[in-house]
Amino acid sequence: MAKFYESLTPELTAFIKKQHVFFVATAAPGARINLSPKGLDSLRVLDEHTLAYLDLTGSSAETAAHLRTAPRMTMMFCSFAADALLLRVYGQGENVLPRDQRWAELRALFPAHPGARQIVLMEVESAQTSCGAGVPLMGYAGERGTLSEWARKKGEDGMADYRREKNARSIDGLPTGLVDD
Numbered sequence: 001m002a003k004f005y006e007s008l009t010p011e012l013t014a015f016i017k018k019q020h021v022f023f024v025a026t027a028a029p030g031a032r033i034n035l036s037p038k039g040l041d042s043l044r045v046l047d048e049h050t051l052a053y054l055d056l057t058g059s060s061a062e063t064a065a066h067l068r069t070a071p072r073m074t075m076m077f078c079s080f081a082a083d084a085l086l087l088r089v090y091g092q093g094e095n096v097l098p099r100d101q102r103w104a105e106l107r108a109l110f111p112a113h114p115g116a117r118q119i120v121l122m123e124v125e126s127a128q129t130s131c132g133a134g135v136p137l138m139g140y141a142g143e144r145g146t147l148s149e150w151a152r153k154k155g156e157d158g159m160a161d162y163r164r165e166k167n168a169r170s171i172d173g174l175p176t177g178l179v180d181d
Contacts, residue, residue: 001131002128002129002130003128003129003130004126004128005126005127005128005129006126007049007127008045008048008049008051008089008127009048012087012127012129013045013048015077015079015085015087016043016045016051016077016087019077019078019079020039020140020143021039021078022038022039022043022053022075022076023035023036023037023038023075023076023077023078024038024053024063024073024074024075024120025073025074025075025076026062026063026066026067026070026072026073026074026093027066028065028066028068028069028070028170028172029069029070030172031062031065031066031170031172032062032171032172034062034063034066036062036063039144040113040143040147040148041110041111041113042054042055042056042110042113044109044110046109046121048124049123049124050121050122050123050124051075051089051091051121051122051124052106052109052119052120052121052122053119053120054107054110054113054116054119055116055117055118055119055120056113056114056116056147056151057115057116057117057159057162057163057167058147059166060166060167060170060171061117061163061166061167061168061169061176061178062170062171063093063095063120064095064117064118064167064170064176064177064178065169065170065172065174065176065177066170067093067094067095067120068095068174068175068176068177069174071092071093071094072090072091072093073090073091073092073093073120073122074088074089074090075088075089075122076088076089077089078132078135079135080135080136080137080138080139080140082137084131084132084133084135085129085130085131085132086129086131086132086135087127088127088128088130089122089124089126089127090124090125090126091122091123091124091125091126092122092123092125093120093121093122093123094123095118095119095120096118096119096120096121097117097118097177097178098116098118103119106119106121113148113151114151114152114159115147115148115150115151115154115159117159117163117167117178118178163178164179167179
C-alpha cells in the first residue's frame with residue numbers, strides 16, 4: 001500500500017543514499033515527457049526538502065529545457081535488492097549552471113566528474129513509497145566508465161563545443177539555457 005510523506009525522513013534518506021541508479025522525469029507543455037536514468041556518484045540529499053544531482057553532458061538536454069518552462073519534476077528510486085521498495089519524490093526543479101553564483105558551493109559537494117554541465121536542485125514537495133514487489137532482483141556490478149572517459153578525451157573545450165552543437169536545444173526545439181543564447 002502506498003504511503004505519502006511531506007518530506008524526506010531519515011529512513012527515506014538512507015534508502016536514497018544506498019541506490020546506484022535513479023530516474024528523473026520532467027515534462028514541458030507541448031514537448032515529450034522525458035524520463036532519464038542517472039547514475040555514478042551524482043546525487044546528494046541536502047536536507048529533508050532538497051535533493052541535488054550533478055548532471056553530466058550527454059546526447060540530449062531535456063531536463064534543462066523542461067525545467068525552464070515547467071519546473072515540476074519527479075525522481076524515482078527502486079530497490080533491486082531483497083527488500084523491495086519504490087520511492088517517488090515529487091517537487092519543483094531548478095537548473096544551476098556554472099555561470100550561476102551558487103555553482104561553486106554546490107559543485108564542491110560532488111566528485112570531479114568530467115563533463116559537468118549543470119546541477120539540478122529539487123525542492124521536495126512530497127514523497128511516496130510503494131511495495132516494488134514487481135521490480136526484479138538484480139545485483140550491482142559497478143559503474144561504467146564510458147561517459148567519464150568520453151568527456152575526459154574531449155576536454156573542456158571539446159565539451160563546450162559539444163554542448164553548443166548538441167545541447168543548446170531539446171529534441172522538441174526548446175532552448176536549454178546550457179549555452180549562451
